[in-house]
Amino acid sequence: MSAPLSGPPQQGKRVAKIERKAMLGHKVRRLRRDLSLTQAQMAQALGVSPSYFNLIENNQRPLTISLLLKLGQAFDVDIQSFAESEEAQLASELSEVFADPLFQGSDIKRHDLQELAAMAPPLGQAVIALYRAYREAHDAAQAMAERIAERDKFQFLQTKAFPLDEVRDFFHTYGNHFPEIEVAAERLWATTPLEIGNLGAGLADYLASKHDVRVKLMPMEVMGHTLRRFDRHSRRILLSELLPPQGRTFHLAARVALLDQRDLLNRIVDAAGFGSAEARHLAFTGLANYFAGAVLMPYDRFLQAARATRYDIEILQRRFGSSFEQVCHRLTTLQRPSARGVPFFMIRVDKAGNISKRFTATGLPFARFGGTCPRWNVHDAFRAPGIIHTQLAQMPDGTAYFSIARTVTKAGGGYRSPPQQFAIGLGCEVGHAQSLIYAEGIDLGNSGAATPIGVNCRLCERADCSQRAYPPLNQSLILDENLRGLSAFHFRPGSAQP
Numbered sequence: 001m002s003a004p005l006s007g008p009p010q011q012g013k014r015v016a017k018i019e020r021k022a023m024l025g026h027k028v029r030r031l032r033r034d035l036s037l038t039q040a041q042m043a044q045a046l047g048v049s050p051s052y053f054n055l056i057e058n059n060q061r062p063l064t065i066s067l068l069l070k071l072g073q074a075f076d077v078d079i080q081s082f083a084e085s086e087e088a089q090l091a092s093e094l095s096e097v098f099a100d101p102l103f104q105g106s107d108i109k110r111h112d113l114q115e116l117a118a119m120a121p122p123l124g125q126a127v128i129a130l131y132r133a134y135r136e137a138h139d140a141a142q143a144m145a146e147r148i149a150e151r152d153k154f155q156f157l158q159t160k161a162f163p164l165d166e167v168r169d170f171f172h173t174y175g176n177h178f179p180e181i182e183v184a185a186e187r188l189w190a191t192t193p194l195e196i197g198n199l200g201a202g203l204a205d206y207l208a209s210k211h212d213v214r215v216k217l218m219p220m221e222v223m224g225h226t227l228r229r230f231d232r233h234s235r236r237i238l239l240s241e242l243l244p245p246q247g248r249t250f251h252l253a254a255r256v257a258l259l260d261q262r263d264l265l266n267r268i269v270d271a272a273g274f275g276s277a278e279a280r281h282l283a284f285t286g287l288a289n290y291f292a293g294a295v296l297m298p299y300d301r302f303l304q305a306a307r308a309t310r311y312d313i314e315i316l317q318r319r320f321g322s323s324f325e326q327v328c329h330r331l332t333t334l335q336r337p338s339a340r341g342v343p344f345f346m347i348r349v350d351k352a353g354n355i356s357k358r359f360t361a362t363g364l365p366f367a368r369f370g371g372t373c374p375r376w377n378v379h380d381a382f383r384a385p386g387i388i389h390t391q392l393a394q395m396p397d398g399t400a401y402f403s404i405a406r407t408v409t410k411a412g413g414g415y416r417s418p419p420q421q422f423a424i425g426l427g428c429e430v431g432h433a434q435s436l437i438y439a440e441g442i443d444l445g446n447s448g449a450a451t452p453i454g455v456n457c458r459l460c461e462r463a464d465c466s467q468r469a470y471p472p473l474n475q476s477l478i479l480d481e482n483l484r485g486l487s488a489f490h491f492r493p494g495s496a497q498p
Contacts, residue, residue, distance in 0.1 A: 025059040026119060028071070032057075035075065045074045059119070078337055088397075089172075090117040090124050092455060097131045132165060163279035168358060170272050170283055176359045177335035178268065178290060184261050185294035196320060199296065200249040203256060207237070211259050215252065217241055227411065230255065242411040246296075246323045253292035261291055290333070296322050297330045303341055306331065310437035311342065313388075313404075313426075325408045328426045332359040342432045347425040349378055356422070373453040374467040378425035381405040385421070390438050392430065394450035396461060403427025404438050 032042045043053035046067055055061040063071075071077060094113040098106070117124050188194070194202040207213040213230075215237050223229070223240040228251045230237055237255055239248050257265065265287045274280040297320045309315045317327045325348070334341030345360035353372060372378065377391035385407040394400045403425055410420040433439040443449060452462055462468075 024063045024068075025057040026121070028063060029057045031071075031075070031077065046070050076337060078340070088117075090121060090128075093128050094124055096455070097128060100131070102134075163274075163276050163282055166274060166276070166279040167282045167286060170274070170279075171286065171359060175335050176332050178287065178333075179336065180264060180268070181261070181287065181291050182294055182299050182336070184264060185291055186298065188256065188260070188295060189298055196301075199321060200245065200252060203249065203252040203295075207252065207256065207259075211235075213237060213255070213259070215239065217248075225417070227251070228255075230258075240411075244323070244411065246317075246321055246326065247411065249321060250289075250292050250296060250326065253295040254288050256295070257288040257291035261288075265291075293326060293330050293333070296320060296326065299334070299336065300339065302330060303334055303339055306334070306341060307435075310435065312437050323408065324406060325422075325424055328424050329357075329359065331426065342428050342435050344426055344428050347372070347378060348422050349425070350420075350422055351382055353379065373455065375451055375453045375465070376405075376425065377403065377451075378405040378423045381407045381423040381425075382421070385409075388438065390442065391427075392442060392444065392446075392450045393427075393453045394447060396452075396454055398447075400430040400444075400447060400450055401427050402430050402433035402436070402439055402442075402444065404436075 028042075032039070035042075039053050039057065040050045043050045046053065047070065048056075048067070052061060056063055056067075091110075091114045094117060095110065097103075098108050098113065113124075116127075188206075192202065192206050194206075204215045207215065213235050216239070218238045219241055223238065223242075227240045227243055227247070228237065237252065239251060243251065265284055268287060269280055269283050272283060274283060297316075302316070302320065305316060305319060311331065313324060313327050313331075316322070317324055320327070322330070328344075328346050331341060332344045332346045335343070346357065347355060347359075348357035349355055349372065353374075355372065376393065377389045380389055381387075387406065389405045391403050391405070392400065393403065404427065405423055405425045407421055407423050410422070428436075430444050433442075433444050452465070454462060454465075
């Protein structure tokens with residue numbers, strides 16, 4: 001598990017993946033500006049001359065490991081944030097964009113995209129935003145054309161993917177950790193008689209005494225498909241009987257956020273500068289849910305329990321009265337600089353492979369415009385519902401990950417409205433896996449036993465994959481009627497389309 005910067009052994013692990021001559025001037029410049037320091041002030045703190053520091057910021061001198069350690073100690077910065085994970089994610093997304101047939105024939109090399117991601121991240125993000133807008137317009141036009149073709153069924157369809165992607169990027173930018181919200185949740189615990197094991201009753205009492213709001217459990221015939229509704233006139237929170245106990249507690253905590261923390265949530269949303277009202281609303285709701293998770297699983301207490309149980313999710317969900325998914329989500333938020341948990345990624349997919357949640361504190365790249373790799377064990381979870389599956393996997397760049405996957409079931413509406421089933425994937429880089437109980441007995445150093453996975457089929461260049469659904473967008477296919485392998489697609493790795 002991660003440790004504060006003061007521990008030399010852990011520092012060694014963190015810098016192991018950073019090149020000894022890393023050109024990270026853009027990140028140093030961004031940090032200096034965030035801290036409102038001059039070049040001379042930061043140079044003095046690092047023990048170098050202002051002229052040498054200027055060369056570092058302009059990528060004319062490398063940020064050596066010794067200087068990187070000084071930077072972390074002097075400014076309480078997690079040096080892992082200076083690794084190439086952000087650039088790798090951005091470069092992966094840019095590769096996905098430029099793999100589109102729209103750019104066929106363009107002479108754009110992989111190192112060009114990596115250089116763009118490293119030297120001008122805002123420009124790279126702008127390219128992705130433009131491409132998203134293009135896809136929005138393209139998909140809407142195609143949908144409208146299909147409706148026109150059906151004549152009597154014509155209607156205009158407007159896709160809602162862009163606001164959702166904008167909000168996902170917002171949470172990714174913050175590393176899915178919001179210190180101010182954590183403090184607000186801790187303040188609630190410090191000023192209110194709450195206790196683990198009876199948290200729902202404590203929150204109900206708080207709402208009644210502080211806000212004159214009562215909680216009422218309602219039958220499904222009255223609520224229909226609505227799980228929670230706030231009646232302003234009667235000052236009542238109506239909860240559906242379909243909600244399990246942990247779901248009821250979660251919704252009460254979310255209502256506390258909406259009543260107590262509206263100004264705080266609005267400040268965070270305002271600072272993000274969202275481009276649409278839809279994105280703003282989604283982000284606001286997501287932050288209220290973040291507060292609810294922080295109340296159900298208080299940071300310090302939850303982190304201590306996670307470490308003591310070696311991140312045994314089923315024990316944690318029973319101890320804190322939460323669901324499997326709630327615990328997994330909370331584990332991705334434990335990124336307080338002075339008390340970090342294992343940097344996890346989490347993904348939620350349905351049976352069709354659609355991604356409905358994704359959070360990451362690691363460098364694992366998620367596909368933005370497609371599904372996930374079929375070799376990933378998150379898909380295998382549906383074969384044996386309710387059982388935890390483990391997997392050692394390796395990306396094409398050699399980075400190894402350890403992950404677990406299990407199905408979860410959402411509340412249904414009875415026989416005519418069966419419950420929803422999803423698969424949750426939770427994992428970390430293999431270097432952190434020894435902290436997890438699920439890795440016991442697994443040879444984490446055996447790269448030969450790792451399952452080779454990719455971002456998705458269109459971006460993966462593994463020629464030997466038998467589960468490929470699509471050929472790589474940027475590779476030339478070998479068309480030979482006399483050749484047939486395990487995969488229907490044959491191509492030469494590294495070959496560009498003509």
